[in-house]
Amino acid sequence: MTDARKFSIAPMMDWTDRHCRYLHRQLSSRALLFTEMVTSAALVHGDTERLLGYDESEHPVAVQLGGSDPFELAEAVRICDRYGYDEINLNVGCPSDRVQSGKFGACLMAEPDLVAQCLTVMSDATDTPITVKCRIGIDDQDSEEDLNRFVDAVRPSGIDALYVHARKAWLKGLSPKENRDIPPLDYDRVYRLKQRLGDFPVIINGGIKSVEECIEHLRHTDGVMLGRVAYHDPMILADADLRFFEDDRVGPKLEDIEAAMTNYAEVELGKGARLNQITRHMLGLTNGLPGARRFRQILSVEACKPGAGPEVIAAAFAQIDRAALDVRVA
Known part of the structure; x- marks a missing residue:
């Protein structure tokens, strides 16, 4: 899994469903693919096959969970384990109103102790790697010290890696779409976080538009996560196996x-x-x-x-x- 995280495709609501992931797997055999975010409540009370079913060819594939109830998240992890996902990720970065009303996503960056509690019970419930995806900050809690405080609180909970979207999220005043573009990118803050954490894996995300940009980010971080560009221009994935994994097998026509x-x-x-x-x-x-x-x-x-x-x-x-x-x- 550590190798697969070198290049991954971000979880994107309404986009990275199983049909999308199957297409992306035709272009790259090595990239780590992510599901859309699935709420822990939906998994515990809903149709798990519809929410979690996937084609075996999608491996390596990670499932992203949303939630803030530790016991519900632990049960959701056990359900995910039955489907054999390679990684289970907790969303602490989505800024949508629906997510905020459910008390999960980016608003949880204001409650690092709760996030740590959730991650601890998730880690205790499985041997599958548990990871987190977050922003560099939210609202007025967007200093480097705030990010470090959050990471220091959650890191001891047994997580295997941290994915960081290099933009803060405005929970009030900006739509989810605006939150993907308006807050300025701060890649250097993610680089400094990686330097501070030493060997702990940090994967960077946000506004990355080309393979060349990915290669530059990999000079400072352990992995790169592509979002919208991989969806709108999927052929960018065709270079991934060769450029990031040194896999010289000839790509598909x-x-x-x-x-x-x-x-x-x-x-x-x-x-x-x-x-x-x-x-x-x-x-x-x-x-x-x-x-x-x-x-x-x-x-x-x-x-x-x-x-x-x-x-x-x-x-x-x-x-x-x-x-x-x-x-x-x-």
């Missing part, structure tokens, strides 16, 4: 990805999925290639129609020059 996603869609449709639930994650696959606009139109419009099947994926890829499809993506 676009036509290989077409075949994999067509076969996957056929299986998932047989289980009751709708085609657009799968194809919505594929829109950026052909960015920059001739025919990409028509590719996106077909996947976003035709896939929504009643009875749409895998042939829609074939029709979309047919808009791209076959010579481009035959080129290895890494």
